[in-house]
Amino acid sequence: MADVLSRIxxxxxxxxxxxxxxxxxxxxxYSIKQIRIVNTDAVNAITIKLGIGGVAAANLILPTxxxxxxxxxxxxxxxxxxxxxxxxANASAAGLTMTVSGLDQS
Amino acid sequence: xxxxxxTSAGAEKRAPSSAINPMARATxxxxxxxxxxxxxxxxxxxxxxxxxxxxxxxxxxSRMTIQRTGTYFIRGQVTFPGNATGSVRQLxxxxxxxxxxxxxxxxxxxxxxxxxxxxxxxxxAGDYFxxxxxxxxxxTPLALVLAAGFPPVFEITxxxxxxxxxxxxxxxxxxxxxAYNETGATFSSTTATEAAPLDVLATSSITxxxxxxxxxxxxxxGVANGGAASSGFSLWEDTTDKGRLFDSNGAVxxxxxxxxxxRFTPSAGSHVYKIRLWTNGGTNMQVVPGVGGAGTRLPxxxxxxxxx
Numbered sequence: 001m002a003d004v005l006s007r008i009x010x011x012x013x014x015x016x017x018x019x020x021x022x023x024x025x026x027x028x029x030y031s032i033k034q035i036r037i038v039n040t041d042a043v044n045a046i047t048i049k050l051g052i053g054g055v056a057a058a059n060l061i062l063p064t065x066x067x068x069x070x071x072x073x074x075x076x077x078x079x080x081x082x083x084x085x086x087x088x089a090n091a092s093a094a095g096l097t098m099t100v101s102g103l104d105q106s
Numbered sequence: 107x108x109x110x111x112x113t114s115a116g117a118e119k120r121a122p123s124s125a126i127n128p129m130a131r132a133t134x135x136x137x138x139x140x141x142x143x144x145x146x147x148x149x150x151x152x153x154x155x156x157x158x159x160x161x162x163x164x165x166x167x168s169r170m171t172i173q174r175t176g177t178y179f180i181r182g183q184v185t186f187p188g189n190a191t192g193s194v195r196q197l198x199x200x201x202x203x204x205x206x207x208x209x210x211x212x213x214x215x216x217x218x219x220x221x222x223x224x225x226x227x228x229x230x231a232g233d234y235f236x237x238x239x240x241x242x243x244x245x246t247p248l249a250l251v252l253a254a255g256f257p258p259v260f261e262i263t264x265x266x267x268x269x270x271x272x273x274x275x276x277x278x279x280x281x282x283x284x285a286y287n288e289t290g291a292t293f294s295s296t297t298a299t300e301a302a303p304l305d306v307l308a309t310s311s312i313t314x315x316x317x318x319x320x321x322x323x324x325x326x327x328g329v330a331n332g333g334a335a336s337s338g339f340s341l342w343e344d345t346t347d348k349g350r351l352f353d354s355n356g357a358v359x360x361x362x363x364x365x366x367x368x369r370f371t372p373s374a375g376s377h378v379y380k381i382r383l384w385t386n387g388g389t390n391m392q393v394v395p396g397v398g399g400a401g402t403r404l405p406x407x408x409x410x411x412x413x414x
Contacts, residue, residue: 045318045414047219065109066318067111069317071111071113071114072112073109073110074109074112075108076110
């Protein structure tokens with residue numbers, strides 16, 4: 001088994017609407033340690049919600065929150081993804097950039 | 107584990123500590139003469155603290171003005187000088203200059219004894235509270251005691267939190283209704299112009315932060331234009347025309363229902379949103395709603411919700 005501390009996803013733009021930010025690889029386990037979401041729009045706040053395998057209420061790891069124009073949000077903790085699970089987002093507009101870091105175990 | 111949110115300046119957005127919960131304490135060192143059988147609204151030219159601009163030392167310095175809607179604990183204290191004549195000494199908390207929220211009454215006493223009144227109230231931004239007192243000793247005036255520990259004191263403390271949450275408008279969530287008003291009354295005019303229109307319906311005042319977008323939604327059943335001239339309805343923000351909700355340049359004989367929405371980000375501060383009626387050609391423009399129910403038109407409404 002290999003343990004690789006890496007930038008699991010991003011920095012990548014989050015599309016307006018629902019999008020998949022990351023799809024895991026079969027037989028891997030991902031321990032997400034940090035997520036950073038930056039609002040590159042200097043004028044408008046943008047809302048986002050995050051979920052595993054979807055953005056319905058039952059999937060959410062972050063409910064709809066607003067990120068200030070030019071501001072950012074940070075998560076420091078532990079969320080795991082297994083195999084081909086996906087990390088998905090729903091953003092109210094384009095302009096957010098997300099970076100996900102953690103441990104990729106295979 | 108935690109999510110943290112930051113402004114563009116790098117400041118972390120979080121609930122302020124209780125040290126900056128809205129609260130204020132005002133006192134006075136000025137002579138306060140209470141005329142026999144007449145209420146005196148107390149003036150407070152001094153402050154011990156005021157964390158939310160609720161008190162002004164000069165202008166209307168009798169008032170504690172609410173900046174954030176919520177639940178407040180209010181306390182007042184006065185000390186009448188010792189005087190054994192008459193029957194009562196009254197101390198009241200007054201709301202908006204008219205409503206007695208709470209009153210304490212104590213009998214006259216030859217010894218000066220502090221008197222207190224307290225109340226827990228739910229108040230809306232813009233409400234104000236004052237302290238007033240009265241005596242019936244027949245002595246005019248009785249000057250309230252100002253000695254250390256006994257001068258008039260007026261305090262107010264917000265009980266349900268001070269924070270502006272991470273996402274803008276105090277205490278609100280995305281999609282939350284910030285204001286709503288409705289009416290079944292009829293409105294018409296042949297003279298109101300687009301520059302000086304007729305008020306149809308207004309929201310209460312909403313305090314906004316300058317970065318949170320809102321949606322203003324309007325519904326008007328029974329709109330009709332009796333003539334051929336340009337007439338219509340517009341949405342106003344305070345004294346600013348935000349644009350036409352409906353207009354017509356020809357007669358609209360058969361009443362129509364108007365439903366309109368507008369999303370925008372207001373400037374920081376308090377705002378009132380209005381539907382206003384106008385007719386530029388002197389012909390009749392009107393809206394004839396109802397109160398709802400079988401066979402009856404629904405009311406006009408204006409609604410403001412948080413968009414993001």
